[in-house]
Amino acid sequence: SSHDHMDVPELNSDVNDNxxxxxxxxxxxxxxxxxxxxxxxxxxNALMEKLAKIEFFSAEFNQQIFDEAGNELQQxxxxxxxxxxxxxxxxxxxxxxxxxxxxxxxxxFYDPFVEQVSVYTLESAIANTPILLIxxxxxKLWQDYSxxxxxxxxxxxxxxxxxxxxxxxxxxxxxxxNNLELSAFNILDATGQLSVITLNHQHKAPKPxxxxxxxxxxxxxxxxx
Amino acid sequence: CSSIxxxxxxxxxxxxxxxxxNKQVSQLNSWTIAGKIAFINSQKRQSxxxxxxxxxxxxxxxxxxxxxxxxxxxxxxxxxxxxxLEVDGNDYNTQDLDSLIFELTGLNLPTRAMNHWLKGLAFLxxxxxxxxxxxxxxxxxxxxxxNENWLIKYSKYHHIGPYxxxxxxxxxxxxxxIKIVIHSWKI
Numbered sequence: 001s002s003h004d005h006m007d008v009p010e011l012n013s014d015v016n017d018n019x020x021x022x023x024x025x026x027x028x029x030x031x032x033x034x035x036x037x038x039x040x041x042x043x044x045n046a047l048m049e050k051l052a053k054i055e056f057f058s059a060e061f062n063q064q065i066f067d068e069a070g071n072e073l074q075q076x077x078x079x080x081x082x083x084x085x086x087x088x089x090x091x092x093x094x095x096x097x098x099x100x101x102x103x104x105x106x107x108x109f110y111d112p113f114v115e116q117v118s119v120y121t122l123e124s125a126i127a128n129t130p131i132l133l134i135x136x137x138x139x140k141l142w143q144d145y146s147x148x149x150x151x152x153x154x155x156x157x158x159x160x161x162x163x164x165x166x167x168x169x170x171x172x173x174x175x176x177x178n179n180l181e182l183s184a185f186n187i188l189d190a191t192g193q194l195s196v197i198t199l200n201h202q203h204k205a206p207k208p209x210x211x212x213x214x215x216x217x218x219x220x221x222x223x224x225x
Numbered sequence: 226c227s228s229i230x231x232x233x234x235x236x237x238x239x240x241x242x243x244x245x246x247n248k249q250v251s252q253l254n255s256w257t258i259a260g261k262i263a264f265i266n267s268q269k270r271q272s273x274x275x276x277x278x279x280x281x282x283x284x285x286x287x288x289x290x291x292x293x294x295x296x297x298x299x300x301x302x303x304x305x306x307x308x309x310l311e312v313d314g315n316d317y318n319t320q321d322l323d324s325l326i327f328e329l330t331g332l333n334l335p336t337r338a339m340n341h342w343l344k345g346l347a348f349l350x351x352x353x354x355x356x357x358x359x360x361x362x363x364x365x366x367x368x369x370x371x372n373e374n375w376l377i378k379y380s381k382y383h384h385i386g387p388y389x390x391x392x393x394x395x396x397x398x399x400x401x402x403i404k405i406v407i408h409s410w411k412i
Contacts, residue, residue, distance in 0.1 A: 113261055114272050114404075187296075
């Protein structure tokens with residue numbers, strides 16, 4: 001299509017195993033039995049501290065979407081680059097292309113399948129693009145979410161607003177040669193549908209123009225701001 | 226039932242005559258489609274991931290539309306003769322699916338007819354199918370379903386097990402165009 005392609009390294013799409021299906025059961029269970037006495041404030045601060053350590057990264061992602069019974073609905077892969085503040089480039093390559101770019105002010109969603117770019121303000125986009133939470137340390141964006149710590153490297157971020165379409169986001173970290181990496185994040189929607197995204201880090205800084213977006217020739221602009 | 230083989234059909238020779246293929250695919254009533262669907266009209270363009278599973282044996286069917294991040298947009302479930310439709314977390318029971326889907330989502334999605342149209346089969350007795358001169362596979366289908374004019378176009382035929390099935394369809398009705406790309410047929 002019209003925007004240029006990075007030469008994409010061979011993406012390994014590993015076969016799903018029931019580890020991921022257990023993730024469905026585990027999250028449902030862990031969401032229930034989080035004791036109210038858990039001090040959400042310290043967990044939120046602990047998470048914010050971890051996120052603050054992550055200046056930027058670029059990684060190959062593998063994504064699997066499961067319905068509430070654990071059946072796999074869809075599988076996909078692509079590249080995710082992130083930088084602060086609020087800079088995201090999410091490029092789905094398989095099974096087909098789409099591109100999400102947050103330039104820090106607006107969120108651009110390019111869907112070649114319908115030859116359209118939709119653009120949203122960051123605040124309004126966050127409800128449907130939970131990845132934005134990871135790149136922001138803006139307390140205003142975080143106030144709608146509470147955090148609980150599942151283990152020393154796993155955090156559950158839950159939407160306070162009951163009818164939020166994204167119910168919770170589980171972030172997993174891993175220590176890699178004494179720097180901290182986000183290794184996976186799972187998105188649980190309000191109906192129990194789960195998107196499991198695992199990251200395979202490429203240890204190079206993302207190029208700044210990844211976080212700029214221009215509407216490709218001949219594509220319809222759907223301005224939602 | 227996993228996708229056995231999935232190789233493109235060559236477009237210069239016929240592998241089946243029309244009647245034997247129609248007979249064959251009309252008996253294919255348990256399948257799973259994973260792909261993408263788009264609804265394009267003059268005011269709006271929307272797309273979603275599509276997962277559609279039909280199981281004739283236990284008379285169940287489920288159709289799921291979700292966003293890129295796996296957030297459910299719509300889910301239709303059939304148990305025996307009862308359909309439930311879930312949109313924005315609310316459940317609805319209905320016998321008249323098409324009008325309920327339209328009422329709730331504004332989407333014109335004739336799922337009963339599409340069950341046949343997907344395989345290049347007529348749904349109504351007077352649906353007309355045009356077959357490709359060389360491959361003898363359905364190239365287009367016209368229908369007066371719901372007293373509207375529907376035009377379906379088929380492309381990207383693949384051998385899926387013993388069947389020849391299209392992996393891309395467009396369904397046109399008035400200024401609406403529904404585009405479906407099938408990443409995998411599982412039979």
